[in-house]
Amino acid sequence: MICIEQLGKTFRTARGTSHTAIQDISLEVPEGQFVSILGPSGCGKSTLLYMVGGFEQATAGQISVNGRVVQGPGPDRGPVFQEYALFPWKTVLGNVAYGLREQGVPKAQAEERAMQWLEKVKLANYAGFYPRELSGGMRQRAAIARTLAYEPKILLMDEPFGALDAHTRLTLQAELLSLWEQLKNTVLFVTHSVDEAVYLSDRVVVLTGTPGRVREIVPIDLPRPRVRAELLRNTAYQEYVIQLERLLVDGAHA
Numbered sequence: 636m637i638c639i640e641q642l643g644k645t646f647r648t649a650r651g652t653s654h655t656a657i658q659d660i661s662l663e664v665p666e667g668q669f670v671s672i673l674g675p676s677g678c679g680k681s682t683l684l685y686m687v688g689g690f691e692q693a694t695a696g697q698i699s700v701n702g703r704v705v706q707g708p709g710p711d712r713g714p715v716f717q718e719y720a721l722f723p724w725k726t727v728l729g730n731v732a733y734g735l736r737e738q739g740v741p742k743a744q745a746e747e748r749a750m751q752w753l754e755k756v757k758l759a760n761y762a763g764f765y766p767r768e769l770s771g772g773m774r775q776r777a778a779i780a781r782t783l784a785y786e787p788k789i790l791l792m793d794e795p796f797g798a799l800d801a802h803t804r805l806t807l808q809a810e811l812l813s814l815w816e817q818l819k820n821t822v823l824f825v826t827h828s829v830d831e832a833v834y835l836s837d838r839v840v841v842l843t844g845t846p847g848r849v850r851e852i853v854p855i856d857l858p859r860p861r862v863r864a865e866l867l868r869n870t871a872y873q874e875y876v877i878q879l880e881r882l883l884v885d886g887a888h889a
C-alpha cells in the first residue's frame with residue numbers, strides 16, 4: 636500500500652547551509668499493517684511521516700500510495716500530529732464533524748457520524764465542550780476521532796501519546812489497539828517508546844541517528860489481541876524490547 640523508495644530529504648537551513656535529515660530510506664507497508672518508526676531524537680521520524688502525508692516534498696527518491704506518487708496531502712492519509720491541534724473555536728463535535736463537512740457531507744449527517752466516533756473514543760458526553768475544557772488525553776482522543784471520522788485508509792501518527800501522563804498513555808494505547816483491530820487501517824506510528832512500539836506494532840522500523848537511515852526492520856510476532864499486562868510476562872515480548880533497545884543505542888552511533 637505504501638511504497639517508499641530510496642527516500643531522502645535535505646533541508647536548506649535559514650543560514651543557507653544544507654542539512655540532510657533522512658537518506659536512502661526504502662520501506663514497503665502492506666495494507667492493514669501497524670508499523671512503528673523508532674529512532675534517536677532528530678533522526679527524521681517526523682520528517683518521514685510528513686513526507687508520507689504529503690506535507691513535505693522529497694529531495695531524493697519517492698513515495699507512492701496504492702501505486703500513485705505522493706505529491707501532496709489527501710483524504711486517503713489521515714494525520715494525527717501533535718501540532719495538528721483542534722480548532723479552539725469549535726466544539727468537540729464541531730471539530731470531529733469538520734473533516735466530513737469539508738468532504739461535502741451535509742451538516743446533520745456529518746454531526747451524526749461525528750457523534751458515533753465520539754462514542755467510540757468515549758467522548759460522547761463532551762460533544763459540546765471546547766478543546767480548552769478538555770484534559771490532554773481527551774484532546775488527543777478528539778484529534779484521533781476527527782481523523783478517523785473521514786475514514787482515511789492510512790493513519791499517520793506522530794507521537795500521539797508523547798505528551799500524556801503514563802496512565803492516560805496506557806489507556807489510550809489500549810483504546811487505539813482495540814479500534815485498530817476493528818478498522819484495520821494501515822498505520823505509520825512514530826514513537827520514542829520501545830515498549831509502546833512492541834505492544835502496538837506488526838513491525839518496528841529502527842532508524843539510525845542523523846541522517847536517518849533504516850538500521851533494521853523487526854517483525855513483532857506476538858499474537859493479537861494483545862493485553863499489555865499479559866505481554867509484560869511474555870518472554871518473547873521482553874526479548875523484543877531488549878533487541879530494540881540495543882538497536883536504538885547502536886543506531887544512534889551508526
Ligand SMILES: Nc1ncnc2c1ncn2[C@@H]1O[C@H](COP(=O)(O)OP(=O)(O)OP(=O)(O)O)[C@@H](O)[C@H]1O
Binds near residue numbers: 646648656680
Ligand atoms: N524545516 C527544517 N529546516 C531545517 N532542518 C529541519 C527542518 N525540519 C527538520 N529539520 C531537521 O531534520 C532533522 C530531523 O527532524 P525530525 O523532526 O524529523 O526528527 P525526529 O526524529 O522526529 O526528532 P524527535 O524524535 O526529536 O521528534 C533534525 O536534524 C532537524 O533539525
